[in-house]
Amino acid sequence: MHRRGVGLAAFDRQQTTKGFQELSETISQSQVAHLNSQLTQFRSALTHFASTHRDKIKSDPAFRHAFQQMCSSIGVDPLAGPRKGGWWAELLGLGDWQYELGVQIVDVCVSTRERNGGLIEMSELLRMVSKLRGVSDGSITEDDIVQSIKTLQPLGTGYQVVDIGGRKMVRSVVKELDDDQTTILALAQEHGGRIVEDMLIQRKQWTRERARAALENMLLRDGLCWLDDQDEQSGRAYWVTSVMKWDV
Numbered sequence: 001m002h003r004r005g006v007g008l009a010a011f012d013r014q015q016t017t018k019g020f021q022e023l024s025e026t027i028s029q030s031q032v033a034h035l036n037s038q039l040t041q042f043r044s045a046l047t048h049f050a051s052t053h054r055d056k057i058k059s060d061p062a063f064r065h066a067f068q069q070m071c072s073s074i075g076v077d078p079l080a081g082p083r084k085g086g087w088w089a090e091l092l093g094l095g096d097w098q099y100e101l102g103v104q105i106v107d108v109c110v111s112t113r114e115r116n117g118g119l120i121e122m123s124e125l126l127r128m129v130s131k132l133r134g135v136s137d138g139s140i141t142e143d144d145i146v147q148s149i150k151t152l153q154p155l156g157t158g159y160q161v162v163d164i165g166g167r168k169m170v171r172s173v174v175k176e177l178d179d180d181q182t183t184i185l186a187l188a189q190e191h192g193g194r195i196v197e198d199m200l201i202q203r204k205q206w207t208r209e210r211a212r213a214a215l216e217n218m219l220l221r222d223g224l225c226w227l228d229d230q231d232e233q234s235g236r237a238y239w240v241t242s243v244m245k246w247d248v
Contacts, residue, residue: 115247118173193244
């Protein structure tokens, strides 16, 4: 048998398919060129914004927060290093400012770790960092602390913001809090850091054995509290140092 040649209909289909492919490539190239043009204009506008408002972004907490929110909404990371395309950091000097704040956060956390076990209340950290920087006018905010802690995460040092009883705290050690520790911390916050076994028995319906074991673990294993074995009211009280106020 003789093979039949390609008919005109098949030839037309091939030509049509080829035409669609060429049109698709042309449209794609046009779209890419248009997108590149838009990105160039967008970057130019951001560069102008950065140069115009640089000082205000670094000095005004409210404006800085709004700026960071804007960056987040458009997918721009103002703290990314040059290798990650973080040209915002270069234009604003914000990256250096944030890293410097991060170093001071580490300084405070490390210097207080012996007494609080690596867990410090956000307001206390903010107060001590502000004092270290010599500012007291609210120029450093909780949001600044949170953003700086994010810059520490690649170091794998365990710095993390956690919520304990509705209050923000900063953990500077690589360990998770269990449910009993979280309960004790939340209750201690209500009493200026002081807690005794009877509070857990009465408020949380714990057994005395559970209350004592949890408090002793926080004292001996985790270093999160101190023991006062001459407490005037109960004879034996624990002080959770991370929720106590320190005038330093």
